[in-house]
Amino acid sequence: MFVASILLIFSLLQFSSALECFEGNDLVTVARGDYKYCVISKDTETKLKTYSGSNKDVDLSNDNCYIQYDHASQVLNVHCYCATDKCNVPSMFPKKW
Secondary structure (H helix, E strand, O other), X not given: OHHHHHHHHHHHHHHHOOEEEEEEEOOOEEEEEEEOEEEEEEXXXXXXXXXXXXXXXXXXXXXXXXXXXXXXXXXXXXXXXXXXXXXXXXXXXXXXX
């Protein structure tokens, strides 16, 4: 009985840690769930911001934003991660970012 209770509590904790994040772009976003992190990405060439969720492991101990250079298209992209429910709200980020 004790082991079953512990397993039930553990499964509830795992389920409750899934985040709901905004997905879309500057024009249209919807909220969807079941992610580890919420993400806002910016293509520095087009200035397009996209909003998404991610389940990949990300080290946020030093910084929450990472720069990625796409050699094929020669475009610099910035990806910022956050770990609270709906933390990638489009209106929360500066327009000039």
